[in-house]
Amino acid sequence: MRKTMVLAAALSLVAVTTAAFAASADDAKAALAKAEAAMKQAHALKNEWTTTAAEFKKAKAAADAGKFDDAVKLAGEAEALANASVAQAKEQEKLWPEAVVR
Amino acid sequence: MLRKTFMAAAIVACTAAPLLAAGDVDPQADFKAFRKYFTERFPKVPLNDFVNGPYSMDEGLRKQWKAIDEFPPYEFAVEQGKQMFATPFKNGKSYADCFPNKGIGIRQMYPMFDTKTGKVVTLELAVNQCREANGEKPFDMAKDDMAAITAYMAFTSRGKPFDIKIPDDPRALAAYKKGEEYFYSRRGQLNFSCASCHVQNPGNHIRTEVLAPALGITAALPIYRSAWGGMGTTTRRFQTCNAQVRGEPLPAGDEDYSAVEYFLSYMSNGLPISGPGARP
Amino acid sequence: MIEFPDAPAVARRAVLKGAVAGGLAGLGLGAFPFPAFADADAKEWPGDAFKVKSEADALKALYGKSAEASDKVSLDAPEIAENGAVVPIAVASTLPNVTGIAILVLENPNVLAAAYKIPAGTQASVANRLKMAKTTKVVAVVESGGKLYSATKEVKVTVGGCGG
Amino acid sequence: MAGTIRVRATASGDATEVQSLIRHPMDSGFVKDAKGELIPAHHIEVVQFEHGGKTVFTALWGPAVSKDPYLKFSFKGGKAGDELKVSWVDNKGASDSLVTKIQ
Numbered sequence: 001m002r003k004t005m006v007l008a009a010a011l012s013l014v015a016v017t018t019a020a021f022a023a024s025a026d027d028a029k030a031a032l033a034k035a036e037a038a039m040k041q042a043h044a045l046k047n048e049w050t051t052t053a054a055e056f057k058k059a060k061a062a063a064d065a066g067k068f069d070d071a072v073k074l075a076g077e078a079e080a081l082a083n084a085s086v087a088q089a090k091e092q093e094k095l096w097p098e099a100v101v102r
Numbered sequence: 103m104l105r106k107t108f109m110a111a112a113i114v115a116c117t118a119a120p121l122l123a124a125g126d127v128d129p130q131a132d133f134k135a136f137r138k139y140f141t142e143r144f145p146k147v148p149l150n151d152f153v154n155g156p157y158s159m160d161e162g163l164r165k166q167w168k169a170i171d172e173f174p175p176y177e178f179a180v181e182q183g184k185q186m187f188a189t190p191f192k193n194g195k196s197y198a199d200c201f202p203n204k205g206i207g208i209r210q211m212y213p214m215f216d217t218k219t220g221k222v223v224t225l226e227l228a229v230n231q232c233r234e235a236n237g238e239k240p241f242d243m244a245k246d247d248m249a250a251i252t253a254y255m256a257f258t259s260r261g262k263p264f265d266i267k268i269p270d271d272p273r274a275l276a277a278y279k280k281g282e283e284y285f286y287s288r289r290g291q292l293n294f295s296c297a298s299c300h301v302q303n304p305g306n307h308i309r310t311e312v313l314a315p316a317l318g319i320t321a322a323l324p325i326y327r328s329a330w331g332g333m334g335t336t337t338r339r340f341q342t343c344n345a346q347v348r349g350e351p352l353p354a355g356d357e358d359y360s361a362v363e364y365f366l367s368y369m370s371n372g373l374p375i376s377g378p379g380a381r382p
Numbered sequence: 383m384i385e386f387p388d389a390p391a392v393a394r395r396a397v398l399k400g401a402v403a404g405g406l407a408g409l410g411l412g413a414f415p416f417p418a419f420a421d422a423d424a425k426e427w428p429g430d431a432f433k434v435k436s437e438a439d440a441l442k443a444l445y446g447k448s449a450e451a452s453d454k455v456s457l458d459a460p461e462i463a464e465n466g467a468v469v470p471i472a473v474a475s476t477l478p479n480v481t482g483i484a485i486l487v488l489e490n491p492n493v494l495a496a497a498y499k500i501p502a503g504t505q506a507s508v509a510n511r512l513k514m515a516k517t518t519k520v521v522a523v524v525e526s527g528g529k530l531y532s533a534t535k536e537v538k539v540t541v542g543g544c545g546g
Numbered sequence: 547m548a549g550t551i552r553v554r555a556t557a558s559g560d561a562t563e564v565q566s567l568i569r570h571p572m573d574s575g576f577v578k579d580a581k582g583e584l585i586p587a588h589h590i591e592v593v594q595f596e597h598g599g600k601t602v603f604t605a606l607w608g609p610a611v612s613k614d615p616y617l618k619f620s621f622k623g624g625k626a627g628d629e630l631k632v633s634w635v636d637n638k639g640a641s642d643s644l645v646t647k648i649q
Contacts (some may be wrong), residue, residue, distance in 0.1 A: 048350035049291045092287040099286040099297055101139045166460050169470035173565045175614040311542030328465035331613050346544040382464040382542055421633040421643055422594035432608040468612045495610035504602050509618035513610045
């Protein structure tokens, strides 16, 4: 799990640095929307992480304060966490029978 | 990359293993295996002592528990629950009219599968259903009123063995399976399942706390926790467990919570009710 | 119904339900022919002793002297506290005519946790539950024949759970 | 709301063992609430036990005594049927008292 999360977080960082120097309001809004979509998916699987919501809150605060670079970075992290929790839920749906005491 | 290879190997192992279609679960077989696992792993712990959770695992904690349980702080909750039980609703009826045996000495039968609605009914849900059926507002399932009334109902059932039934009804079997799945599924950023702590690590410490064995773990609920400085219902206990592994707690009354309590209490059939309990 | 100006509702009901006699005596009307069931009196509370930061100051404020270790004082305290908010502590002593027991938690913001007055005819033992901020030495002090004797134990205190 | 004091007093031989549990928050004044504000100190200061018109025990408590405080002690001279009075007062002037029978 830690691997996919780090991988996903790293990917989103790379995307940010190659973008225009300063992220714009639209970049921030787009990043927040992507994060929110991933979070909805995690919610649907009833497997959200508390840290996802915490990152998303910071991202929104940064966007509201006009710090769009931070907002995009933090939204990326929230999205990565949400995606990791989705992957966890899907993986566990297959794996749990193996853990059962037999 | 380890994660990917592990998952691939797991899928292969799944199909190669005797074909356990996801659909069928065997509660009786699970029950025997579960009981065997704990009694073999902790041969010195008397069967009925598993209901005392961490205190069946650690002498030092047991001594402190005995000192506190001599005159435990949950006595106020039991007293309050007793008065609530005796106070009729506005329509003149009372809890006694909702429950078998007037609600006294019946905690060991919950969670109960309701064949009419096809749903698992935990003691907390039953209390709220009784209130709503009599025109009263339901209690917040994680707060003190619910803890007080369930503390009194548990107190009247102390020593009675768990008697959880899974009727011959596919919906009951599905609920049991849902509970088992919840219990063994890893969640939260720490990626633990209930089993990671309460099956693989009972008796070990998470800082000062000693992990309770899963066998008999619902027998002491509701509990007065020194850490909370107050009573905690089953709902509150599940929600804080989720938060500890950085998983978002589910809303009170969620069917997954009822299902995992159904599974856990079924696994504890025969073990005596020890609630309400005092815990760290 | 007699209006007790300062006592909150709880006290009034308890007084009415329990001992009207005691309640009346509680009004400080000591002259009443009732047995002197005086209520707990806040003036007895040694405020300064509860504000000091060291064992020596606390004992000086309480008893005006210092204590010497003695194996005649038994202090029952857990090695590792199950929870720092509720630590069962019991003190007993075989010393003759004990008049007071005090319990100090050295690492707490204020050292003195509890003190007890032991009149003649009451046994020199007490059990209570105390709060401890962190791993700390706990000192039980017994006043006997005008001298102070003490026993000390360390209690390890940390939080529980997964954390974070 | 039941009273704040629960007592068990049992006489055996010439000694009477007394246990008491009092419902009280015992706020130390060092704890913050959810909004981060300090909860002011609110704790019992004096608890008094009387039997036969005589004080048999006095507790002087600071904020380090646990919530819903517990106490156990024993004294000589009590017998079943006697009355035992318990009373407390806290740093806000609130108080409660209860008279119970020794078992």
